[in-house]
Amino acid sequence: MRSSSLALALALLLAACSSPASAPAGNTVKIGMDFPLSGAEAAVGQPIANGAILAIEQANAAGFAGGKFKIEADTLDDTTQGLHDPAQGAQNAKTLIGDPAVLAIIGPYNSNVAKAEIPLTNDAQLAQLSPAATADSLTIGDGAKALRQSHPDLVTFFRTCTRDSEQGAALAHFAQTLHLWHVFIVDDNETYGLDLADAFAASAKSDGLTVLGHEHLAAHQQDFKALLTKIAAAHPDLVFFGGVTTTGGALLRRQMPDAGLGNVPFFGGDGIASDDFLKTAGAAADGTYWTIAAPDVNRLGSAREFVAAYRKRFKSEPIGYSAAAYTATQIALAAIAKGIGSDGTLPARATVVADVAATKGFSSPIGIVGFDANGDTTAPVLTLQHVKAAKIETVDVYTVK
């Protein structure tokens, strides 16, 4: 009795295991997505996901692979308790990997979520394209290799955004042009925030700026009076923040005037570039500068059509990463289309990875893009913005050399 039920269980297990190996049934291709879609980061996550959704809808309207296949988005949310959660991201990646119809994943937004997902998608040899995760360690060096546990030499993670080291360098250079020589650095102690702060610190030192101090925040803090008192005593010309709006960026700026630091410029990366930052920091937001690791779509001739289509479809304004997500999705779809056999069979996941990696000279709203050997974009662009009279103004758009 016991052994027969065990055999039955084994048979069931084998049947369950064998089905994903066979070619995906039906004529549906799925693009998995993972972004923060609820909680405080939905304000950024949703417009990014919208960019990808727009690309999918356009491909369906045009008839994907001659109309033989229908593309579906499987959109998952990596938020728990109102904030992005690496554990939830990993869970989502497992869900998407478990669905044989998923041939590529677009996402995530946060670098620490990417860190939790890359080992899984690499193991499944599933192409993952992030429009917004900017930490260097995701694609560069031994750290990136360690993330690719199963296939260290196979790059399965690609991104259409610019790396933190470029953001840090641009911000340090900009501080120099404003003659802000003495800087105090704060970060939120997460993958992205640390990476950005370290990149800024390195560039600041080589640009001849003096780093007065570098503090890492404790998680879930509401009171920054003590830290700001300490910072004020060091008399900085500039406070740099590595992190996102919700991990302390907005509150730190909001409380700076109370510590006598109201007139000191505040610098940050794309993590604080949001309307939520303006809302939370209130009047104190003025004098903040940040970079976005994507172009300002309103300044780009190549993005005009995209911006118009986005406005029409979603009745709202796209952000820079919406275009990056749109581009990432188009690249994934092009790679899938390329792999469809003459007999109409869908490509294996590994084939999609190879075709994404081989992307070169791809014409998109954010310019002519391709991927280098690490999976980084070959056309990195940065937008520098400034908060002035409670409005966001674009100062400059750089093409990183």
Place this chain on the structure above:
Amino acid sequence: MSLIAQQIVNGLALGGIYALIALGYTMVFGIIELINFAHGDVYTLGTFFSLAILGLLGATGELHGPFLIVAVVVTLVLAMVLSGLVGVIIERLAYRPLRNAPRLAPLITAIGVSFILQNLMIYWHGPSPLPFPQILPNPTYAIGPVQIAAKQAFVIVLAVVLMIVLQLFVTKTKLGAAMRATAQDRDAARLMGIDVNATIALTFFIGSALAGAAGFVSGVYYGTTWFFNGFAAGLKAFTAAVLGGIGNIAGAMLGGFAIGLVESLTTQLLSDQWSNIVVFALLVVVLIFRPTGLLGESLPTKA
């Protein structure tokens, strides 16, 4: 040296908020031995109520003269009453039906209530942080080498006044005596003619009202709020209650101020990222040598 004095002021203001929240934990634990994990969210709800009341009063910016005093008093009192009522409702719906259930059951419902409150706040104002109107003018007063901002003085003074009122209420009034009696021995209290259910509800009302006051104060002090703030603040305040001796009202105050001070001094002398570690390390050390907290549990153990 003046920097250290400055950090002590920062720590006292932060500690005042922790202490007000800690009082609710310690009062509820004292009377029904429940750790009310939803208490931190009642604190955040207090800020949300204050925001709504200030909105009704039309107070969007800095206020002056009599209107400032009226707005502060009205908002504080209403936020306390509303938060207190929320506490009573929580007790009635989520804890009273489980009063004789195994200990673990109300603990789990407490966590459930915490999630419900958080999601109600998301439903109310969305998941993003919210600005809180800067109603208080904020001049800084120099006392020797130390700068005290008006907002900091407001937080510290209000916290101390509320604590003194609470202490007088608990020790000098009949209702306070009923609370102490119920905490000591519920059955004996009932035999003496004390309405135990009403007394427990009153305890929840007062504890939650103090959290509501802390919510108003934190809105004024920080100028922002967020539905998730109660999680971290509640955890720290709970730690304060345990550090001071859970069930002991003076202990909760002491614990709150102690944690605020340790946090701000750690930030100054070591680094911000160490503040939580030092606070919890201190808690462990205190509990090893004094398992009942700094001031011990003032309640006699039950037979």
